[in-house]
Amino acid sequence: MxxxxxxxxxxxxxxxxxxxxxxxxxxxxxxxxxxxxxxxxxxxxxxxxxxxxxxxxxxxxxxxxxxxxxxxxxxxxxxxxxxxxxxMVTHSTTRLVWAGVSLSARPELVAELKPEVAAGRVRFCLGYSDPEGGSDIANAHLRAVRDGDEWVLNGAKLWTTGAHNCQYTFLITRTDPEAPKHRGLTMFLVPLDSPGLDIQAIRTYGGERTNAVYYSDVHVSDQYRLGEVDGGWAVLRGPLDAEHGSGRPDDGLADVSMSVSWTRHLEAAIDAAARWAKRTTRPDGSLVADDPAFLDRLGALLVETEASRVTPGLMGRVKGSLSYIAGIAELIDLVGTEALLAHGAEGALDDGVIEEAHRFAQGTATYGGTTEVFKNMIAQHVLGLPRLSLPGSKSYVR
Ligand SMILES: Cc1cc2nc3c(=O)[nH]c(=O)nc-3n(C[C@H](O)[C@H](O)[C@H](O)COP(=O)(O)OP(=O)(O)OC[C@H]3O[C@@H](n4cnc5c(N)ncnc54)[C@H](O)[C@@H]3O)c2cc1C
CATH class of the missing domain: 1.10.10 (Arc Repressor Mutant, subunit A)
Structure with a gap:
């Protein structure tokens, strides 16, 4: 290094x-x-x-x-x-989608959208997760049926974060229900103001806004198809791999871990706990910051943040989330009930930074692929172990 x-x-x-x-x-x-x-x-x-x-x-x-x-x-x-x-969540999804659109959309569509995307007037969200299961993206159910120069979409997507602030969704659809599941998929860029498309808000425990999006006879022009009919998996692979951390510049200037933003949240919460310790005394009058047991546990958390920051690839995604969740729980244990006062409450620690981080941390084990699924990917693709095959289990295929 x-x-x-x-x-x-x-x-x-x-x-x-x-x-x-x-x-x-x-x-x-x-x-x-x-x-x-x-x-x-x-x-x-x-x-x-x-x-x-x-x-x-x-x-x-x-x-x-x-x-x-x-x-x-x-x-x-x-x-x-x-x-x-x-x-920057919507900007991140826009960047991921653009990587796929610029390679797979018709050149006229790319030329039309590029200046708008650069200016920020056109934004994209990820329409991957079906209500039936987000981990197994290739198991998409939302149907697209050809009708002349158009396609008719029927079904639903869950967790389409940012749909209400975007102009298009990068949508995975099922075009051939008879084909093996990876071969019957087609990708579209669907205008989010299309008639028949309904966006319903979902607010998470962590405070994030995401959406359920319902498609009832939504007509989309074939101009918005990305790549070949039934060839959607090839279109999706680039943005999916990028979301999973591949393709980062290897020049020492990129973050090593793809989860570094979560590590920054944890660090901000540790800083808040350190400031609290410097101004808080125990019943015997001693300063919390002078307590070796407190310092030992805070120091261990700082070491964890460093380890998270420098863990690359698929492991970085898992470590970033698990260290974040465990670290915040440890901070709550160290500080006590004050840590759970929310933003705006009297006496909230650093404006509720630990409480907010605690709620936010939980979702990090789920979105972008759960930590369980990533552990399977590490077993298969990093350690070379055989693929897990349980009766009736879903499979996550790369
Ligand atoms: C806040 C938030 C924002 C999101 N934003 C988006 C978005 O913008 N676009 C989008 O398309 N999706 C989005 N998602 C969806 C997210 O990607 C899925 O929730 C995630 O992939 C898990 O899918 P699921 O919820 O359907 O759970 P399921 O796939 O039903 O999984 C349920 C449980 O089974 C486990 N499991 C499933 N398969 C396996 C396996 N093969 N091996 C081991 N364990 C397994 C999972 O770990 C999980 O614990 C978002 C989710 C959240 C919570």
Whole structure:
């Protein structure tokens, strides 16, 4: 591992100052409050402000709507976005989908959408999970039936996060129910304002907003088909692999773990506990921060965050989530009931950061593929063990 520091050029330092100033200006307390209230993982004003400066796809050339940033400036931008806690969930799904759309959509559609995506006016969500089961994506039930130059969609998708803030869903459909399950799938980019499409809100325990989306005789033009009919699995593979952490630049400037944002949440909660310990005394008058047992447990948590931060690939996804969930439980144990006071409650610790992280942590074991499914993938694809085959079990196929 290369631990050398990166010397910023004058230009890179100037860029960092500019980005810090910009985010300080646009990520206001109102933006944070909006995020707490909605759980959207998205703020339109912030998103459009970044788009106007080419910062949504900063690696793209300026003439294509990007900012032509070098890798160091891209990294500086990522770090500042994380530090300012910019709600970026919808942007992440848009980036994942664009990777598939740019390869599989008709060239005219790509040309039409690219400037809109760069500017932030067009956004995409992931329409993978069926109510019958999200882990086994290839077991999609939502039906698409050809009708001349159109397709008619009927069925439902659960957990389509961001659908209410996006223009298109990247939808996996069943076009041939007779074919083996991976061969009868077709992908579409479906306009979310299509008649017959109904978006219903779901609010999670962690405070995130996601959606159930119902399709009743939704007509979509064949122009929006991505890739071949019944060839949807090939279209889906790129965005799915990217969501699972592959394809990251190997230049020392990308995060090692794909779960690093969860680790940052845990670190913020540890910082809050440390500040609490420095101002809180035990009944005997001693400062909590002077208690060796407290320091030992807090230190162990910090070591865990470092281990999570540097665990790569599929293991990083599992470790990031499990350390986060266990770490927050440990902090609640260390601090006590004060840790469970929520944002806005009198006496809430650092504005309820531990309480919020505790709720949020639970969902990380589920979305993007559960930790159980990832453990199976590690067994098969990293350790080379045989595939788990239990009678009646679902299989997650890559
Ligand atoms: C907040 C949130 C946001 C989400 N956002 C999106 C989104 O934007 N788009 C989208 O398409 N989906 C989204 N999802 C869905 C998510 O990807 C699925 O919930 C997840 O893949 C699990 O699917 P499931 O809920 O249907 O559970 P199931 O697949 O029914 O699994 C139930 C249980 O069985 C276990 N299990 C299943 N199969 C296996 C296996 N092969 N080996 C071992 N254990 C197994 C699971 O670990 C789980 O504990 C989101 C979910 C949440 C909670």
């Amino acid at each position: 290369d631990f050398s520091t990166v010397q910023l050029t004058g230009e890179q330092q100037h860029f960092k100052q500019e980005v810090t100033a910009l985010l300080g200006e646009i990520v206001t307390e109102d933006v944070r409050e909006h995020e707490r209230r909605t759980g959207d993982g998205f703020n339109e004003d912030v998103h459009l402000a970044l788009g106007r400066r080419g910062l949504l796809f900063p690696e793209w050339p300026v003439e294509e709507g990007g900012a032509a940033l070098d890798r160091i400036c891209q990294r500086l931008l990522d770090l500042e976005i994380a530090r300012h806690r910019v709600p």
